[in-house]
Amino acid sequence: xxxxxxxxxxxxxxxxxxxxxxxxxxxxxxxxxxxxxxxxxxxxxxxxxxxxxxxxxxxxxxxxxxxxxxxxxxxxxxxxxxxxxxxxxx
Numbered sequence: 001x002x003x004x005x006x007x008x009x010x011x012x013x014x015x016x017x018x019x020x021x022x023x024x025x026x027x028x029x030x031x032x033x034x035x036x037x038x039x040x041x042x043x044x045x046x047x048x049x050x051x052x053x054x055x056x057x058x059x060x061x062x063x064x065x066x067x068x069x070x071x072x073x074x075x076x077x078x079x080x081x082x083x084x085x086x087x088x089x090x
Contacts, residue, residue, distance in 0.1 A: 001043075022058040032062045039063075043072040052082075 002022050010022055027032060027042065040059045049055050059069050077083045085089055 002026050017031055028058060030058045034061055035064050037062045037067055038063060039068045039070065041070040044074075046062075046071060052079075 002024055006022050010016075014020060027045055028051055042055070042059070042064055046052055046055065063069060
């Protein structure tokens with residue numbers, strides 16, 4: 001998926017800006033410093049991790065104050081707290 005994203009970015013003229021970092025890693029144990037990111041995106045990742053709470057905690061840890069967390073998920077949610085959040089944003 002990273003290769004597809006990189007190719008699409010290059011096709012749109014975004015490949016050489018230096019503002020995109022293409023990194024593969026463990027969402028439960030990020031290798032970035034605390035408060036080091038302006039944005040964090042994950043697509044189709046939450047449903048594919050073992051510990052959702054760890055992934056969300058790591059995202060929160062690496063984001064700067066005011067940073068943005070963007071998550072694309074198109075799956076059914078059964079966990080009550082997450083279900084309420086998903087239904088609220090639909």
